[in-house]
Amino acid sequence: MYDSVSGNILHNSGSGSLTYDGMPGESVGIAASASVPILLMRRGFIVYVR
C-alpha cells in the first residue's frame, strides 16, 4: 500500500507477500535511496572599481 501522505510504501509485516488484483495505473517514484545532503559553495566574481 502506498501512503500518499508520507510517500512511504507499507508492506506486509506478517508472513509471505501480499497479493493484489487490478490494473496497474499511474506510476509513482519513491525514494529508493539518496545521498546525504551536500553543500556546494562557490565564490563568485569580485570586481574592484577605481
Add this chain to the structure above:
Amino acid sequence: MKRVLSRMALRACALFAVAVVMAGAKLQAAVQPISLSYTNNMIVAAVSAGALDSTSKLWLVWDSVDRGSDFSAWSVENRIQYAGDIPSADSTYVFDRSRVPAGSVFRVIATKMARSLGEGGYVYAGANQYIDTGIKANTIYGLYIKFMYSANDWSGSNTYALLIANEGNQDFAVGRYAASGEPDGKFYVKHRNTTGTPNGYFDISGSGLGQVHEFAIANQTATLDGVTVVSELDAGAIGQKNLRVWLSNGYPDNTMTEPTGTIPERCCHARWYAVRFDDENGDPILNLVPAVWSGAGILFDTISGRCLANANAATGDLTWGGGELGDAIEGSDSTSAASDSAANEITVSIVPHWVEVGVPAGALTSPSELWMVWDSEDHGRRLEDWPVANRVKYDGEVSSAAATYRFEKGLLPFRCVFRIIATELFSLLSGDGYIYVGANQYINTGVNANAIYGLSIKFQYSANDWNQGSGGNAWSSLIGDDPTYDFTIGRKANGSDGQFYMRYRGVSVKSGTTADLAFTVDTSAPHVITIANQTLTLDGATAVATLEEGSIGTQAIPVLLGCSWAEHSTVPGTLSQRYCHAKWYSVRFDDADGNALLNLKPAVWKGE
C-alpha cells in the same frame, strides 16, 4: 580607472544533519531491548511503557562498527537526539534514516540523566532489596567493595544471608551463615568453593558494626580494611559457575543455573559506597559509583554506562544518602540490538565539471530513475519535497548493476544544498484494484490510535483466523490497536454470530450504551466504514451518531490492518495472532483538524 577582475572558485562539501522526528509510543523496563524496524526513509524504534521518565532521552547512534549498548562509547558526532516528547506510555519514535551513512551500524539507545553522589555518597539496599551486577563470577578475578552492613533478612536455616555472591553455598559468596536459628556475627568467605566449607571469615560485629569497611580479593588473598582475612586462595576467577554476582543477595543455594521462580530474600542490608570487579589482567570490568536517578538511588557503572537499580521490583527504589549531588551522568537505560544499515546508498563525489554518483550493485532495480536535486536548504530524501524546477533526471539508462553516473555540475547554483535521489517506480492500481491481506498477514500503519480522529476504510472481508491466539473474549481484528482496552473493528467469539463489532476509546463504543457496536458485513462485496464528527457510517448510512469526542483510541499504539496487538496489552510488539483476511481498497486516517495522517492506496512494487 582601473578594473581588476579576480575570479576565485571555492568548492567545499559539508555534511548536513537533518533529523526528522515524528512522535509515537512507549518504553520498556530498564535494559530491555528496543525493537527497531526501518525503511529506506526512516528508522522506527518501538519501546514499551514505564521505563522512561522526564529525564529520559532517546538517541539514534551509528558508526562503522557496533559500539554496543553503552551510550558513551558512541562518538558525539554520531548521535541524534529525539527531539519530541518522550511519554511514559507505549510509543514509537521515528528517526530520519538519511543521517546514517551507507554501510553504518546503528542502534537506538535510551538514556536517563543521573547525578553522581561524590565523596561519602552511598546507595542503601534495605529489606528484600538487592542489585544484579550482570557480571558472572567466572569472569571476575579481583574485586573491591566498600560497604556498611546494618542487618539481614532471614528465613529458614542452614543457609546464608548474602552480602555479595553468585551462589550461596558452593561457589563465590560473602555472607552470614547459620546452621539453625539466627547467624552469628561472622561473614564467611567462599572463593571458587565447591565444598560448602568456607575458606575463611571476618567479623564486623561489636565495634565493627555500623562502620564503613573495604573488602577486597586480589592475588589469591582476601583482605578487610587492608588486613588479610583469607590467604592462599585458589588461583583463578572468584567463582567457577557461570552465574551473575549480586549485591545484598545471591542465587539460591546449590543453584547451577539461572534461578527461576521466587528468589530467596535473605538479603544483607547495606550501604554501598563502591564496587569494582577486575578481569584476569587487572583491568576493571565493573566500576560502580553511587548516584541518584529519577529520585532513586542507583549504582552507575562507569565502564558500561549502565544504571543498576533494585532487582526486586516488589520492594521499590533504593534509597541514598551522604555526599553531594555532583556531575550529571548520561546513563544508558535500554538499547536496541545493532542493525545493519543496508548498503544500498549512493555516494557522491565532485570532480571537475561533474557530479559523480556511485551506486552499488543491487541498490536499484529497473525501472529506476536517478535525480539530482538542489535548493538553498535540504529537503530530505523524497523527490517530491524538492521544487520541480530544481530537479534534473539522469538522461540515460539506470541499471541494477554497480555503476557510476555523472551529472553536469554547472547546473548547480552557488551555495546550494544538493542530493542525488534514486527513485523506484511502482504502479498504483487503478479502478477497483486492491491488496489482499490474508492468513498471518497484517500491515502496520505506524499511526497511533490516539492520533486518529477520523477514518475511512474500504475493504472486503473474507475470513478470519482464530485458533492461534488465546484468551477469552477475544477478537479477530480487521483494524485496530488494542481490542480490549482501546480501538478495534473486528469479529468476536470466532465470528460465530456473523457480526462485526467495534470498540472505541476503550471498553465500549461509548455511544450511550455499554455494548460494543455490532453490525453485519457480508463477504460478497466491498464495504466502506467512515468515522467523522462523532458519527460512524457503514456504506454511507449512519450506524452510530453519538460517538464520544476525541481520538478513536486513547493509547499511543500503532493501528494495524488485518490484525491487532495482543488483547489486554499496552505493549505493542505482541500480536493477537487472530487475523481478519480482507481485500483492502483504501485507508485514510485524519487528525483532529481533518487533515490526512495516512492515505493508503493499493500499489504494486517489485511484483508484490
